Structure formats: C-alpha cells, structure tokens
Amino acid sequence: xxxxxxxxxxxxxxxxxxxxxxxxxxxxxxxxxxxxxxxxxxxxxxxxxxxxxxxxxxxxxxxxxxxxxxxxxxxxxxxxxxxxxxxxxxxxxxxxxxxxxxxxxxxxxxxxxxxxxxxxxxxxxxxxxxxxxxxxxxxxxxxxxxxxxxxxxxxxxxxxxxxxxxxxxxxxxxxxxxxxxxxxxxxxxxxxxxxxxxxxxxxxxxxxxxxxxxxxxxxxxxxxxxxxxxxxxxxxxxxxxxxxxxxxxxxxxxxxxxxxxxxxxxxxxxxxxxxxxxxxxxxxxxxxxxxxxxxxxxxxxxxxxxxxxxxxxxxxxxxxxxxxxxxxxxxxxxxxxxxxxxxxxxxxxxxxxxxxxxxxxxxxxxxxxxxxxxxxxxxxxxxxxxxxxxxxxxxx
Amino acid sequence: xxxxxxxxxxxxxxxxxxxxxxxxxxxxxxxxxxxxxxxxxxxxxxxxxxxxxxxxxxxxxxxxxxxxxxxxxxxxxxxxxxxxxxxxxxxxxxxxxxxxxxxxxxxxxxxxxxxxxxxxxxxxxxxxxxxxxxxxxxxxxxxxxxxxxxxxxxxxxxxxxxxxxxxxxxxxxxxxxxxxxxxxxxxxxxxxxxxxxxxxxxxxxxxxxxxxxxxxxxxxxxxxxxxxxxxxxxxxxxxxxxxxxxxxxxxxxxxxxxxxxx
Numbered sequence: 117x118x119x120x121x122x123x124x125x126x127x128x129x130x131x132x133x134x135x136x137x138x139x140x141x142x143x144x145x146x147x148x149x150x151x152x153x154x155x156x157x158x159x160x161x162x163x164x165x166x167x168x169x170x171x172x173x174x175x176x177x178x179x180x181x182x183x184x185x186x187x188x189x190x191x192x193x194x195x196x197x198x199x200x201x202x203x204x205x206x207x208x209x210x211x212x213x214x215x216x217x218x219x220x221x222x223x224x225x226x227x228x229x230x231x232x233x234x235x236x237x238x239x240x241x242x243x244x245x246x247x248x249x250x251x252x253x254x255x256x257x258x259x260x261x262x263x264x265x266x267x268x269x270x271x272x273x274x275x276x277x278x279x280x281x282x283x284x285x286x287x288x289x290x291x292x293x294x295x296x297x298x299x300x301x302x303x304x305x306x307x308x309x310x311x312x313x314x315x316x317x318x319x320x321x322x323x324x325x326x327x328x329x330x331x332x333x334x335x336x337x338x339x340x341x342x343x344x345x346x347x348x349x350x351x352x353x354x355x356x357x358x359x360x361x362x363x364x365x366x367x368x369x370x371x372x373x374x375x376x377x378x379x380x381x382x383x384x385x386x387x388x389x390x391x392x393x394x395x396x397x398x399x400x401x402x403x404x405x406x407x408x409x410x411x412x413x414x415x416x417x418x419x420x421x422x423x424x425x426x427x428x429x430x431x432x433x434x435x436x437x438x439x440x441x442x443x444x445x446x447x448x449x450x451x452x453x454x455x456x457x458x459x460x461x462x463x464x465x466x467x468x469x470x471x472x473x474x475x476x477x478x479x480x481x482x483x484x485x486x487x488x489x490x491x492x493x494x495x496x497x498x499x500x501x502x503x504x505x506x507x508x509x510x511x512x
Numbered sequence: 513x514x515x516x517x518x519x520x521x522x523x524x525x526x527x528x529x530x531x532x533x534x535x536x537x538x539x540x541x542x543x544x545x546x547x548x549x550x551x552x553x554x555x556x557x558x559x560x561x562x563x564x565x566x567x568x569x570x571x572x573x574x575x576x577x578x579x580x581x582x583x584x585x586x587x588x589x590x591x592x593x594x595x596x597x598x599x600x601x602x603x604x605x606x607x608x609x610x611x612x613x614x615x616x617x618x619x620x621x622x623x624x625x626x627x628x629x630x631x632x633x634x635x636x637x638x639x640x641x642x643x644x645x646x647x648x649x650x651x652x653x654x655x656x657x658x659x660x661x662x663x664x665x666x667x668x669x670x671x672x673x674x675x676x677x678x679x680x681x682x683x684x685x686x687x688x689x690x691x692x693x694x695x696x697x698x699x700x701x702x703x704x705x706x707x708x709x710x711x712x713x714x715x716x717x718x719x720x721x722x723x724x725x726x727x728x729x730x731x732x733x734x735x736x737x738x739x740x741x742x743x744x745x746x747x748x749x750x751x752x753x754x755x756x757x758x759x760x761x762x763x764x765x766x767x768x769x770x771x772x773x774x
Contacts (some may be wrong), residue, residue, distance in 0.1 A: 155599055202674055260652055292646070334735050376680050486752060490749060495760050512774060
C-alpha cells in the first residue's frame with residue numbers, strides 16, 4: 117500500500133515529454149508548470165520504473181498486517197441446481213487438494229440448497245475433509261440474499277484461508293457479493309492457481325481479452341476468493357470409499373428472507389454450438405460421400421467432439437450451416453480441433469487458428485493447413501481415421 | 513420510475529501487448545468508447561421509461577475524459593449524469609471500485625432500479641455490479657435476459673442460470689445486470705446531441721462522499737495486487753508427421769491420450 121508522489125524539482129524541460137509519454141493510461145499531465153497525476157492512473161508504477169530517474173516515486177505507507185494463521189483451510193462452493201452438482205465443483209476440489217497439500221490445510225465444501233443432505237455424500241468420494249450443508253426450504257432456488265448469508269455463516273465459522281467458486285452464472289453472482297461483505301479480494305476466471313508457503317494464493321488470469329496474463333495476490337485480507345471456469349482444472353478420480361464427514365449447519369431463520377421470488381424454472385434446451393465446443397472434428401472437401409460422415413461421427417463420439425466443416429460441405433448439405441467454420445461461418449477456439457481433408461484456405465483458418473491444439477490430416481504435404489497445424493499428419497484420412505478409431509478404443 | 517445506469521469508458525480495442533524486454537504495457541492509440549455491454553443496460557432503461565415514465569440517470573467512474581461516455585448517454589436519451597473522479601481513486605481494484613461507485617450512487621438520490629451491463633470489455637470480471645449491490649444493501653440479479661413485466665413495486669425478469677432459465681420477481685430497489693441482446697441499443701441521436709450539449713455533468717469527488725476514509729479507496733482500498741503481467745505462452749511448435757497409416761494413427765492416438773483428450 118502506498119502512493120505516488122512527483123519530485124517536481126527533478127522535472128525539467130528535457131524530461132517532461134518522456135515522463136508524460138511513459139504512462140500507458142495518459143494519466144500524467146503537465147499543467148501550469150507542474151506534473152499532475154489524474155484519475156486515469158492505474159498505479160502500475162511504470163512511471164517509477166521506466167520514467168526519468170527519480171522523478172516519480174512510490175512511497176509505501178504502513179498498514180496493519182493481518183494474522184494469516186487465524187485463517188486455515190480451503191473451501192469449495194458446491195455449484196448445483198436442485199441438488200444436481202455441477203462438474204466444475206469436482207474440478208475445484210481437485211485443485212483445492214493440490215493447494216491444500218502445500219500448506220497442510222483441510223479441504224471443505226459448502227453446500228447450500230434444499231433436500232441436498234444425501235447428495236452431499238457424493239462429494240466425499242473426491243477427497244473432501246468436511247462438507248458443510250445448509251439445507252432449508254428457503255434455499256431451494258438460488259436467491260442472492262439467503263445464499264450469501266449461508267456462505268457468510270460458513271466463512272465466519274470455519275475461517276477458510278481461500279475459497280474457490282465455479283465461474284458459472286451462479287458463482288459469478290455469489291462470489292462478488294461475499295467478497296464485498298468481507299472486504300476482500302476476488303479474482304475472476306483464474307486459469308492457474310498456486311499456493312505460497314505463507315498461504316497467499318497466487319491467482320493467474322488472462323486480462324485484456326487474453327492478450328496478457330496477470331498474476332494477482334491478495335496479501336493482507338482473508339478469505340482469498342477466486343472463481344474458475346468449468347474445464348480449466350482437472351477433476352480427481354472418484355474413489356469408491358467415501359472419506360471425510362458431513363456437518364449439517366444451522367442458520368437463523370431471519371437470514372433466509374429474500375426480496376426475490378422465483379416463479380418458474382425451465383430446463384435449458386441443449387443446443388450444440390460449435391463456438392462453445394471444446395473439441396471439434398472439422399471435415400473438408402476430401403470427404404467423398406455423405407455416408408462417410410458415419411466414420412467422422414464415430415471418431416467425434418469417442419472424443420466427445422462436435423462435428424464442423426468447411427463451406428463446400430455445407431453447400432452439399434452434409435453438415436448444417438451453423439456448423440461452418442470460417443470467415444463466412446463461425447469462429448471457434450476449442451482446446452482441440454482435428455482438421456480432416458481440409459486444404460486450409462484463409463477463409464477457413466481465420467475461423468480456427470487460435471485453437472489450443474490443431475491436428476490436421478491431409479494427403480497433400482504442401483497443403484496450407486500445415487502452416488497452422490501444431491501436428492501435421494501427411495496421409496490419407498480414409499486410411500488413418502478408421503485405424504485411429506480402433507487405437508482410441510483400445511487406449512480407453 | 514427512477515433508474516440509474518452504470519456506464520464505463522473502455523479502450524476502443526483490446527489489442528494490447530506487453531513489451532517482452534521492458535515488461536511495459538503497450539496500448540495502440542488512445543481510442544476509447546462506452547463499454548459495449550453498457551449500451552444494453554442503457555437501452556433497457558430507455559425502454560422502461562417509455563413504458564413507465566420517470567427519470568434515467570447515468571453514473572461513471574474514471575478520469576475527466578470519461579465524460580465522453582456520459583455525453584453519449586445523453587445523446588441516447590439519459591436525463592442526468594455524474595462522473596465519480598478523483599486522483600485518490602487511482603489503482604482501484606474490483607472491491608475499491610465497487611465501493612467508490614456505491615458511495616457516488618448515494619450522492620445521486622433514490623432509485624427503484626440500478627442497471628449494469630453484464631461485464632466490461634477491459635476488466636471482464638462481471639463483479640462490480642454484484643459488489644455494488646452489496647454495498648448499497650439491495651438484492652441483485654445477474655444475467656437478466658428479459659424484462660417481462662414492470663409492476664408498481666417490483667419487476668419480473670427472466671434470468672440465465674447454469675442449466676436453467678428462471679423467471680423471478682424482485683422488489684425495488686434492486687440491481688440488475690443485463691445480458692447482451694436484451695434489447696437492440698439505439699444509435700446516439702444528433703438532435704439530442706445538440707439539445708444536450710450544455711447539459712451539466714455532475715462531478716463527484718472523495719470530498720462529496722459520506723465515507724471519506726482514504727484507506728477505502730484507490731490502491732489503499734484494494735485488497736488485490738497485481739504482482740506481474742506477462743504475455744501468454746503461445747503454442748507455436750509445429751511438427752509434421754509422415755509414415756504409413758498404422759504409424760500415423762497410433763502416434764496420433766498416443767498424442768491425444770498424452771494431451772488428455774482420450
């Protein structure tokens with residue numbers, strides 16, 4: 117904690133320009149013979165580090181340090197709808213266990229809902245030490261006031277050092293509310309989490325549309341809160357023997373009131389959208405006939421993938437127009453894309469070249485798809501795919 | 513009804529890079545615009561006023577040049593606007609920002625409804641709306657897809673939940689964050705631009721707040737600290753495999769397994 121000050125006596129005609137320009141936010145102004153920092157300042161301190169020497173200075177101010185040893189354990193919020201646990205929860209339990217191991221912490225779950233006591237058993241198969249259950253009729257639907265109250269009660273009782281919450285629509289609504297209540301930090305959509313020896317949680321997230329990664333810590337408040345999206349962390353394997361215990365918690369009735377009334381709940385129709393797909397099999401012109409889609413379908417089934425394709429396949433009616441990748445179709449960014457028999461025109465690659473892993477099979481070794489593929493496989497898809505299907509089946 | 517819409521000025525582009533040598537953030541140009549998601553919140557307020565009458569105020573926080581987005585809101589039809597601005601707010605993270613705006617909101621009168629966009633395009637956290645609601649002591653609903661009915665003391669909305677769509681009624685006062693596409697935002701009007709060019713924009717600084725404790729604002733009021741920023745690792749390794757189809761398929765299956773796709 118601290119503040120920026122400007123040593124005006126070190127400002128001169130030769131360094132004013134340099135100083136004003138060094139701020140990426142345009143927050144340093146030269147006005148009436150004085151350097152001023154305006155409200156655009158983000159406290160990045162670049163002006164101190166990279167500006168003219170000695171002009172800008174960051175002065176630390178004394179803060180009262182909290183006693184971190186009073187906060188122990190890692191809590192995981194159990195994301196669910198009517199007791200059906202969202203799989204992001206298991207992934208967070210897996211991560212919480214890794215983090216807890218560094219500092220010898222326990223892993224807790226906080227499960228808020230109605231008629232969920234028996235559902236809590238399931239969590240004990242994933243290595244949780246204790247599940248705190250808040251089970252009241254008023255908690256049947258997610259409503260912000262009583263859910264925050266139950267979560268708050270858990271934090272006050274257990275004093276967890278860190279809390280992990282799934283970045284679902286519920287988690288992204290609940291976690292900020294709790295963070296504000298405890299006046300603590302919250303980092304959204306973390307992709308990497310690490311634990312320091314001093315129990316500070318290192319939170320890394322993409323910023324500025326993914327162009328930059330930011331490493332964030334919360335050094336002087338507890339609990340530390342982070343949200344993590346689904347499918348970022350790995351779920352541990354389910355153990356056949358449950359371990360740990362379930363604690364049913366009481367909450368004062370007055371905390372269960374809400375100004376919100378849920379009138380109607382409709383299950384979402386699951387519409388496949390290739391833009392959200394994590395794994396995609398994309399097919400191109402090398403596909404000879406529509407019946408060969410069966411082979412593609414089998415491979416897609418094994419990899420839990422959606423099928424997409426290039427424009428010629430849409431035009432021949434073999435795939436739906438919504439499944440077209442490219443400038444005139446959708447842009448996709450899956451974790452894995454396998455391009456089969458696609459030459460790789462810019463039209464197509466512009467819609468998929470930021471995918472995490474790109475495999476391409478093409479019989480033409482000069483095909484431009486190999487310029488974007490991480491793994492370029494020179495060969496005939498009609499020979500490779502059926503064997504690949506067998507190999508994957510054997511590997512499972 | 514009285515509606516407050518929270519708006520933010522964001523960079524015109526998300527194209528920023530970290531200089532690999534100096535570690536300095538490079539921004540292309542200084543173009544800025546209203547956070548696109550806020551346009552939906554503002555349009556929602558305008559549609560509600562058409563139906564119910566009332567006043568729409570907008571609030572923003574940022575450097576003095578963030579006045580531009582309030583002018584833009586005037587051009588779309590907002591009645592009044594204020595900018596919360598002070599050097600002492602510099603370096604605010606989500607918590608300090610939410611608290612600062614909530615203090616600013618208290619200087620703007622009473623509201624039935626506060627509307628926010630679902631998130632900003634620069635911070636991307638979607639956290640400021642809910643945290644503000646906490647500091648204002650009112651309920652909030654995030655990810656609102658539709659306004660179904662406005663009643664005298666409540667509003668019925670449709671919201672997006674992980675596996676369900678839910679219809680809920682929430683009493684005033686409350687805060688809603690609205691999804692993109694709730695309504696199609698109108699374009700700023702030239703006539704309104706002329707008509708509102710002299711309209712005042714209220715400036716709210718720390719001195720105007722009820723809570724003037726400097727420790728709660730800016731860097732000092734921010735529990736999170738950015739330890740470092742760095743460019744994301746990009747997978748630029750490319751390899752080409754050749755061989756007979758048995759070799760290729762088994763190599764591929766092995767790789768897919770190694771990468772945990774099997």
